[in-house]
Amino acid sequence: MISLGIKTGADLKEFKKEQLIELFGKSGNYFYDIAHGMDDRPVEPNRIRKSIGKEKTFSEDIDDPHEMLEVLEDIAVRLEDSLTKREAKGRTITLKIKYFDFQSITRSVTIDEAVDNASVIMKFVKPLLSRTEAGKKKVRLLGISVSNFDDQDSVAPKSRQLLLPLKFPEAADRRSGNLLGF
Numbered sequence: 001m002i003s004l005g006i007k008t009g010a011d012l013k014e015f016k017k018e019q020l021i022e023l024f025g026k027s028g029n030y031f032y033d034i035a036h037g038m039d040d041r042p043v044e045p046n047r048i049r050k051s052i053g054k055e056k057t058f059s060e061d062i063d064d065p066h067e068m069l070e071v072l073e074d075i076a077v078r079l080e081d082s083l084t085k086r087e088a089k090g091r092t093i094t095l096k097i098k099y100f101d102f103q104s105i106t107r108s109v110t111i112d113e114a115v116d117n118a119s120v121i122m123k124f125v126k127p128l129l130s131r132t133e134a135g136k137k138k139v140r141l142l143g144i145s146v147s148n149f150d151d152q153d154s155v156a157p158k159s160r161q162l163l164l165p166l167k168f169p170e171a172a173d174r175r176s177g178n179l180l181g182f
Contacts, residue, residue: 015032016032050147051147052083054078054145056075056141056143057141058139061138062138063134063137063138065129068129068135072095072125072142072144075144076125080117088146089114090115090149091113092109092146092148093146096144097132097142099133099137099138105132107131110148114150116146
């Protein structure tokens, strides 16, 4: 496509259907339809959600870290409400920031215990915020999402990796020479 000068959907839209079919065979039909906003595939509204998030866009960019934390606390409360309604708890917390210049960044952390609680979420969001330029650069949008759900089909509980170090209460201390008490 690039060799034909097609770099964007608008470029693709300039071609006639017959030209695209001649160039790309059956796929030309698909390219024409998509470039013209035609898609007859069924919408699947009941797909499994991979993440749940909330965000806020500001009418005026902000640069006060304390104000950002207040906004993030409000977002975390709204996120907790959504997670509770869906009976979902996740292990990955992601902070999303869009700066005044529209540059977007994310910072994430994956934790041991799945969460759905705003105050727990905020315990992890605060250090994530400190790893950004928020405050030094003005911020246009803040958001938080939770993913890596406990009930996610792609992560069966039995295939989850165990956390180290393992601690067995009935195990004796190897340094003392005692055998493990299994």
